[in-house]
Structures are given as structure tokens and as C-alpha cells.
Amino acid sequence: MLAYKVLTTINELEPYKETWSAILECQQNDNPFIEYEWISTWWKVFGQEENVEIYIVEHNGEVVAFFPFVHSIRFGNIHQFSFLGQGLASYMEVISDRKWKEQAVYYVLKEIISQFTRVLFVFHGLLESKDTSQILEQYTLERQLPHSVFRVVTPYIDYKTIDLPDFLKKHKRKFKSIHRREKRLKQFGQVTFQRVHGGDFDNMFQLFERRWQKKMDTSEFTHERTRAFIEQLANQQNAALCLRVHSLLFENIWIGFTIDICCRGRNFCHAMGHEPDFYMFGPGRLIEKENMLEAHSANFRLYDFGSGYEPYKFEWYTHLDFTRKFIMSTTGFRERSLRNVIVLQETILAMLKTNRKIVEWKRNTLGELRYLFTKANINEWLTMLKCKVINSHIFTIYYLEKKSGESKSNFHEIAIQSVLEHNKRAEILTNYFQGYKLYGLNNQEIAYLRHDQCIREEAVGFMQELPLNTTYIKNYELPKLHLIVNEVQREGRAISTTAKWFEWRKRKQLAALGFQRVEHVWMHQLFKWKKVYRQQYKWGKYLSSQGRKLEHGWHLTLLSLLI
Secondary structure, eight states: OEEEEEEOSHHHHGGGHHHHHHHHHHTTOOOGGGSHHHHHHHHHHTGGGSOEEEEEEEETTEEEEEEEEEEEEETTTEEEEEETTTTTOSOOOOEEOHHHHHHHHHHHHHHHHHHHSSEEEEEEEEETTSSHHHHHHHHHHHHTOOEEEEEEEEEEEEGGGSOHHHHHHHTHHHHHHHHHHHHHHHTTSOEEEEEOOTTOOHHHHHHHHHHTTTSOOOSOTTSHHHHHHHHHHHTTOOSSEEEEEEEEEETTEEEEEEEEEEETTEEEEEEEEEOGGGGGGOHHHHHHHHHHHHHHHTTOSEEEOOSSOOHHHHHHOSEEEEEEEEEEEOSSHHHHHHHHHHHHHHHHHHHHHHOHHHHHIIIIIIHHHHHHHHTOOHHHHHHHHHHHTEEEEEEEEEEEOOOOOSSOOOOEEOOGGGGTTOTTHHHHHHHHHTTOEEEESBTTBOOEEEESSEEEETTTTEEEEOOTTEEEEESOOGGGHHHHHHHHHTTTOEEEEEEETTOHHHHHHHHHTTOEEEEEEEEEEETTEEEEEEEESSHHHHHHTTTOOOOOOOOOOOOOOOO
16 A cells, blocks of 8 residues: 655655665666755755645555655645756656656555645656656546646767767867867966866856856856855765866966766766856867866766757767656646646747747847846947947058167067956957967056057958068057057068047157058948948058958958857
8 A cells, every 4th residue: 555745844854865865776866856965955945935845655654756846826726736946957757666656656646636626737857768757648648637748858978879089080070179279278378177176166156147247047057046055065965966066277267167967977067157258269168078078087977968959969969868848737627727828838938949049139139238238338338339230430551661670679578367367358368369469568558469460450350461571560559659660670570550530640640650551441330231442552562562462351350159
């Protein structure tokens, strides 16, 4: 005979800890969200405001199953039962020995329906590779209960079915692209991927907030209670359940992190984040690659990307599972009506989540608008209007033939390590990535930028290859211009620079130093419409004298890289 009891406090559940864990150990459970440590931590942090009810099924006094429910009463006196952890637990299950599961599920559902009459069940996170969703579906079919099933794809890598060299070869292009950016980053300083110990996760949460500052985040990862939950879970680790955090450091500064919840061979990637100032170096892709390889070396069997349709998950996966949301109710009019409303909501959400354009519009466009209306200052508003709405850019290219510099100045090249705390770090890092060299009289003040390959006007996406032995300079102060010119020409190089139409003092000083106008450029933009005009003066002769042709190609500034 089966019997059941209901526990409503964490203290009542504590005596069953060993039994709970023994059942999961016997079944070699790899779902971290149903381990006792995860459930009890969730209950302590989130469950105090929920009506948590743990149904325990016994057979002749021996516990054979646990059902972790949240019991709520909806309008019309409808009793809704859901798995706890919704919104934080990607997968949920009935904690039971395999031979007792079907009997226990049938028994508990029957007892709940007979006790409350009007009942709605909403069970999220049921993996199709397990048998619980099939048992539930069989139960509803046998009793002719109305039900609906929604499924979301769940990609993962099964390391036991692949050979790592073959996997690397299959994704050779991706790894090569990641390695190229990693190599570029390592040219500027030390890059380290390492495990974070001690539960000090302040840098991780701060980095995540910066990453999503201008985006719409629905994960609530940095909310106070979620943060408290993760910190407490890190202290609840045992042989079965383990929370692992890895950081990607550049010169001891966090530029990326991964947080994984691991359980008996399954490495579940719970969250990733990277520093937006370093986006051009692809830190998201880099830490993603390092985390996958580290999980393989740690002998995990599965690398689980979680449920969802994010493109990066389908770049690496080897197998697919599906996560179900199972909704069923008794046959009364009120509970059927409520179930239909929930089904309609889930149908709309499923359609929206599978449409990548809508997801990106919500995440990026709405996120940016929210930032503009809540946190942005006037300069950020003007920059947004100039970049995305209307823009007019008129400038002239100037050229100074090479001469001998008069004297040596005190300018020296500034290393990237000196500007990592600069208030314009994002802009400066972009300059380094684009090939600029930064010079100054000291490490705190940048006097000018220098490029030895091309002229770049990033605001309008203009790029023009330079003649040989020529340097392009920009972002300098006029009183120091003659010193900069002497510094560059001391190397026996010609100099090119640009001046906007309204910078009359700059144009006057350039003429006084012997610079000649070689090309005039107009660019007008209204939303996505753009028109460019170029008027040549003497620019062509400097290129043709070296066997080159004037390039009229216009390139958009570097777009956001895949991460």
C-alpha cells in the first residue's frame, strides 16, 4: 500500500536528506536542480514567499518518491500545482526510484485531484530523455484529461561519443577565428583562464551588469536574491553537486566568466558574461571555448548548453534533447478556461522566442531605449541620434611630405596596461585593436594617436590606405602639433591627418606647417540612407608615384562580433 505525507517547512524536510540523496545516487541522477542541496537552498532563499509543499510517497513505511511542489490557489478556487524553482531551475523531475515512479505519479495525482476537485498542473523542465513526461501524458490519456505540451530544444555535447581531435577538426574554422583574436589580445598583455575559489563573486556580478547595461535581461541574474542563492549554493557543494566559476583575466582584470552547475557527469552552463569594453577581442567566444575544453579535460560526460534557441548553442552541439512544459487540468469549466489562457500565453511566447529577429529587437533595441530613458545623459542621447538617425560629416585630408625632424621630443608609446583604468577605456581599446599606437608625455595623458597603414574616420566608416612610409595622426591638441610633426618626421616619414569643416584653427595651423589639402569628403546619412562624395586634389599623385591606386571603397565600422 502507498501512503503520502506533505511537508511544508524546510525543517520538516531535513530528516529526509539522506533518503533523498540516496535515491538520486542510486539512479545516478545528473540533473543538478533536483539535488537536495539545490532544493533546500532555493527553499531558504526564494521559498519563504511561496507555498512549498513536498509530497512524500511511502510504501510500507519506506520512502519511494518525493514531489517538490509549489501549491497556489488561483481565481475560481482552482488549486494549481507546479514544480518549485520555476525561472531558476531549467530542469525538474520527480525524485523516485525508477521502478516506483509510475505508481507514485499516478497515486499522487489521483490523491490531489480527489482532495481538491478543481486542479491545474503546470510542470516545467521535463526532459524528454527521461520518462516522467511520458508517464504524465499516459496518465492524462487514460483519464481523458485536457492537457497541452510545449517543448524547447536543449542542445548539448556528449563527450563520450566524440573524439576530441575530430571535434576540433570539425570546428576548425571557428577555433581558428577564436585563436586569431586570442593571439591578438595576447600581443597586448597576459591572458589567463582560471577557476575562481572562495565564493568571492563580486567581479562576476559587476561584469554581468556592465554586459547587460544596455540590453534587456530577463534572467534576473544580478538580483539580490539570485546573488544570495548562488553564493549559498557555492557553499553547499558535495561529491554529487558542484558549482564551478571560471574567469578570463587580462592583466588581472576580469573580462569574462562562466558559471556552471555540475552534477555526476553533466556540466550545465548556467550563465556566461564578458566585458563589453573588450568585445572586439571576442572574450565571450574565447571563454566559451576554454570552458568547453576544460569540461572535457575534467571528464564530464555532457556539456549542457541549456534550453533555448541561441545561435551559439547550435554551433557546437553534438546531440539534441527537448525540455517540456506539461499543462493539464481536471475537466471543470473554470480550470479548463484557466488552462486555455495559460496555453495561449505559452503559444505566443513560444512563437516569439523562436523568432530570432524579435528576440534581438527586444534584447537590444528595447534594452537600449530603456537605458536611454533611465540612465543616459545628454551626450549619450546626442551620440545615439548622430549615429543612428541623422549625421553629416565633412572633412579634408591633409598631407605633409617627409622632411627631417628638427629635434627629439619627449613623447613615448603608451602600453595598453596603462589605460585599463581610463574613463574612456572602451574607445581606447578599440583604437588598439584597429592598429593605432598611442603616444603621450606620460602614461596618464594621451597626446595623439598614430596609424602607419591607413587613414580611419570611424564615425563614418571611412578607411583609406596610406602611401608607403606615411603615418596618419589624429586626436591631438593644436599647441602640441608642431612637436608631434617633428617627432614623426624625425623618423623620415610623411604625415597625413584630417580636419573637419568647422575646425578653422586646425586648418590654419596645418597650412602654416606646410600640409597640403589632397582630398575633400562629404558624407550625409539619414537612418540607413547614406550618400558619399569625394573631391580629389593632389591625393592621387602620392599614391600613383608608388604604383598604387586611389581606393574609393567605403566600409562600415566594425560591427559587433559574434559572442
